[in-house]
Amino acid sequence: MKRLRLCSIVGVFVMVMALIVGCGTSTVSVADVTYKDMPLQIQNDANVTALNKATITSTITGPVVYAxxxxxxxxQGQLLATIDTSALQQQLASLQGQLSQAQVDVPAVVTQSAPTVDSAQLERARQMREAGNITEKEYNRILERAQPQVVTSGGGGANTALIASLEVQIAxxxxxxxxxxxxxPMDGVVTAIYNEDRQMAIAERPLMLIQQxxxxxxxxxxxxxxxxxxxxxxxxxxxxxSLHVNNTDIPGELTCVDTNQPDNVPSVLVKATFNNxxxxxxxxxxxxxxxxxEARAQMLVVPADAVRESPDGKFVYVLTENSTVDVRVVETGEAQDGVVAIxxxxxxxxxxxxxxxTFELGETVKVA
Incomplete structure (x- = not known):
């Protein structure tokens, strides 16, 4: 009798625990994300830029004043900004002073060196020329080496390399x-100023963007x-x-489809051009x-009931492999026959x- 009573108590405890564990777990219906042939009707927010634009890059670093x-x-040609050149002006003055100093003439020193060919060698060379063993040109070279060599050192020529280097630096x-x-560089609109808060131009970094x-x-x-x-x-x-601007639809033309993407890339960039x-x-x-x-295309679809809306846009609840809820932001396309293109x-x-x-991110659910 005691054993039967104990078994009954254990059974009741298991049932209570089961009820506690199951309490609060929502039962949900789910649907697979699949492909379906859908009308090719796409409407989504797109970023718009100018077809012609110019990024202005500074070649020097320094404080900048924007105009x-x-x-x-x-x-085109209008003043956009001026970069402070105080440091460059000081550098220029220093280089110009060094150049003036280097250009001061220094008296030249002239010296002579002994010949490298003696008279006996010169005579043999003459005989060889007459015998046709060497040319007249070769003989003249030997003759030059038989004469004393004049060497000039110092003077203005001594600073030629320094002067050339300073002139390059000054330029x-x-x-x-x-x-x-x-x-x-062109007519347009200033659409970006970089480092504006720091009022600083950085060499080889973008300074400003102009778009037509x-x-x-x-x-x-x-x-x-x-x-x-x-x-x-x-x-x-x-x-x-078409592009919807200020309650008006502006017509345009599809000008680019990036068909060079690999087959396994799910999304492809397209561009449309508009007169402005x-x-x-x-x-x-x-x-x-x-x-x-009028064409139709294979698109991912979900039941219309799966798409929810919030002030931030459209989203769906996704069931994970762990039976928990994930929240996914989506962009939708055309709806037809109870499904919506994703x-x-x-x-x-x-x-x-x-x-x-409404479900919470990470909430555990069970499928009906």
């Missing part, structure tokens, strides 16, 4: 001083199969591109880019949670 600020419209410093005045107003280029990475379909000649007549004569598009900003075509953020074979509700 423009980010957002200013500039014209380099003057070139650096000339480079301290920074002007615009038009044309503008929007860049976006899209699924590989979609990009390859857009690159096909047959698709070109049906492609429509009215200056509505601002370089460096993000705008909604739409690319549409442009970025997921991989084939992953599992997304379709159950409604």
């Amino acid at each position: 423009v600020k980010v957002g200013d419209v500039v014209t 380099q410093v003057q070139a650096q001083m000339a480079a301290a005045t920074i002007t615009a 107003n038009t044309p503008m280029v929007a860049s976006l990475s899209i699924p590989r199969d979609a990009a390859m379909k857009l690159a096909e000649p047959a698709a070109k007549p049906t492609i429509k591109v 004569d009215n200056n509505a598009i601002k370089a460096g900003e993000f705008y909604s880019l739409t690319i549409a075509s 442009m970025n953020g997921l991989n084939e074979g992953e599992k997304v949670i379709t159950t409604k509700g």
Whole structure:
């Protein structure tokens, strides 16, 4: 009887513990991330830059005073910045003083050295010339060596190498001083000033970025199969591109599809070009880019119920191999027949949670 009672107590304890362990664990439904043939309709935020731009690099280091600020419209040749040349001016004055000193004439010292060929050797050379054993030119060389050698040392010639070196250094410093005045290489807009907070120019480092107003280029990475379909000649007549700016859709043209990427790269960069004569598009900003075509492409899809929205954008809950929840930010494309195309953020074979509700990162769940 006691043994039966003990078994009953143990059984109740196991049941209670099971209930405690299972308490709070959500049961969820999941779906696989798979490929499906979808309409080629892409709409995502794209970074916009100027087609023509110039990065201005300083050739000297020093404090800098900027004559423009980010957002200013500039014209070719306009003053952009001036770099302090105080240190260079001191260096130049020092070099010029050294050059003046080196150019002071020093009296020359003339000496003679003994001949290296004696009279007997010269006579033998003469006989050999007459016999045709040596040429007249060779004989004249021997004759020169039979004469005393005059050697000049000192004087202005002694400092020739030093003078040449100083002149080269002076030219380099003057070139650096000339480079301290920074002007615009083209018409455009100042879109970046580097080290502006430090007011310092650093040699061989970018100082400023200027971009032209038009044309503008929007860049976006899209699924590989979609990009390859857009690159096909047959698709070109049906492609429509637009950029949404200030509640207006500006038409553009698809000008680049990076088809040189390896087959295992899931996303491919595409670029669209837009006319910006009215200056509505601002370089460096993000705008909604739409690319549409009559073509269809294989794209990753998930059920529409799996995609959630927050103030920061769209996301999905992913079930990990450990039955915990991962939160993944995604970019979506066209929706059709209850599924949504995924442009970025997921991989084939992953599992997304379709159950409604909110889940915490790292939360343990079980599949229904």
